[in-house]
Amino acid sequence: MAEQTFAELAASLCARPPRLGPVRLAAIDGPSGSGKTVFAGRLAAALGGAPIVHTDDLLDGWDDQFTFWKRLEELVLGPLRQGSKATYRPYDWVSRAFDGPEITIEPAPAVLLEGVSAARRGIRAELSLAVFVVAPPDLRFQRAVERDGDDSVAFRAYLERWRAAEDRHFAEDQTAAAADLIVDGAAATGGDFFAKAGT
DSSP: OOEEEHHHHHHHHHHSOOOBTTBEEEEEEOSTTSSHHHHHHHHHHHTTSOOEEEGGGGOOSGGGTTTTHHHHIIIIIHHHHTTOOEEEOOOBTTTTBSOSOOEEEOOOSEEEEESTTTTOGGGGGGEEEEEEEEOOHHHHHHHHHHHHTOOOHHHHHHHHHHHHHHHHHHHHHTHHHHOSEEEETTSOOOTTEEEBTTO
């Protein structure tokens, strides 16, 4: 299993040119439950506290799985591209409305975009780094249930539909093939290390 440190990856990202205006945008993509959020958090820390935009915060519920992008563009990517701060209210999955506490993202040297379809074809030319995180389906399902605290029949139905849609998206978009780095989100690593998939 080949390992790399988050510090090394952070240094590599900072050495790359910004492509979203003044921002080095790094996309952390992959299927639900693969470990994207944890990976993004650890990379952000290695970058000295880089801001993270979670795509789930911009989805208008389960049915907005891929169609949220216009909202992301208008509220986040557009302002950052112009060197301006981005401001938005995240979606509250309980109230089912965009009424969470306001989030402000500064046009920092590096900004992380984390979530399913974050590295989609339409943004690739403006990414300084594209990461795809993978993990076995059973583990991903277990993590999703534990994360959301819901083992109901209705939740499982939503999750299965979500997973089928993301599988189709990744196949059509060729996301993994276009990624700069594929990470094993199931590997047990400690400290500052992560494992590369397939090595």
